[in-house]
Amino acid sequence: MAKFFKYKTLDMLREDVEQLGVKVRLEDELRACLEPLDVGGRTVGNRFAIHPMEGCDGELDGKPGELTIRRWERFGAGGAKLIWGEATAVAEEARANTRQLLINEDNLASLADMLERTRKAHRDSMGGDGDLLIGLQLTHSGRYSYKGPLIAQHDPVVDAVTIADKKKRLFVTDEYPIQTDDELKAAGDALVEGARLAARAGFDFVDIKQCHRYLLSELLAARMRPGPYGGSYENRTRLAREVIGRMKDELGDRLILASRLNVYDGAPFFQDPDTGAGSPKDMPTPYIGGWGTNPDNPLVPDYTEPTQYARDMEKWGIRLLNISMGSPYYNPHVGRPFERPPIDGYTSPEHPLIGVERHFDAAAVIQAATPNVPVIGTGYSWLQHFFANAGEANLRDGRVSMIGVGRGSLAYPDFAKDAVEKGQLARNKACVAVSYCTALMRAKHNDMGQYPTGCVPRDKPYADIYKHALATDPTRDA
């Protein structure tokens, strides 16, 4: 298997950047990433953000579990000044797994308690939390709801890779029902109620999640859906517009409104049986089922609509954007450039630096379109301990306002503290992008129907959990 990341020094990485001709700049000295930033009228103490990273470790009723609280406290103590709390479902049927957090009246006190513990961990570690922002990602899993897909439209290309019945391994067919307009409105109501509850719990911001092909993300691409929520740009953005408008009117003075937005969906990939590498599925073009996706060549982004949409969302009241792309289910290399493939994936069909560049460019396009809305970029973790040097360059070049770290924050939650105190990151603490966290996410064969996930190579409890998952996996040969 190709080894991509082989860089002991920044200069070695620069050599590959040059050879590949990718636009990834690296600064030696960390300065811009330590500066404060205004987000929705609040001061954020540095430019490091923890991306939403679910641990699939809640209780069955959706309250945080022991490992959830541990993860959040580690994020709090780690020194990043913006923590984008993980995917939290707004209804039972909208959860992506049996242990995903669920926001409702019954779970509110435990979510508020976890929030306060996270703030305390930050105060103990950093001396104060007045410049720390913590938000919550409100999600409706739509097509990827664990009890069964709740789809926004029929897209033959995506339907063919969406499992409708896990036991029978059946995929979504044309007869499968799509969500009615009333069901979509009910999902909108649940999102608004989720925001009310998040405000009561004390979160600083909520994320109206529109990424990774969950419900609102799929709707943005619903050109094939009939009726008021499909077809035209105006219709496809209607539900989000309604939800954002209601939240702004009701909660705008208490909550900052944010959104994690896919700006490119791309197309499904599969594992080539001969090479093991990812290969795009054969599909008829023009393919109109992808948001931000060039219909004539779905392997290439087209940011025209996402750019317009970012501007529109600013008008409606969104004050913070987090840019992402792809689907974790059908083209994982797009969202998470990786060294080794996830268990349900394929080896990377491109040098991961090309994926990193795609992320950086996407964030830069949106930041240029909405200069007054801070944009958080994605795609940093594969760069291991050099991600801060790349983020520093992006900040200095005005291509982004904050650096968001996903897998890297599970491996190395105190990266920001090291950046502040030591001026650089430690190689032996960084994420190595070998996808064990995804393997655990996909492991469902315990009594809760879901294994918790975290960093197997760098965080001892997860090495033990992974060993257990492997030893008990019914699909592995004895």
Ligand SMILES: Cc1cc2nc3c(=O)[nH]c(=O)nc-3n(C[C@H](O)[C@H](O)[C@H](O)COP(=O)(O)O)c2cc1C
């Ligand atoms: C274990 C795991 C959990 C994740 N949970 C979420 C989530 O709750 N919400 C979300 O928007 N993205 C989630 N993601 C995606 C990450 O936030 C991030 O976009 C992705 O890992 C790429 O960033 P990175 O290169 O820094 O890891 C998750 C990814 C992984 C591997």
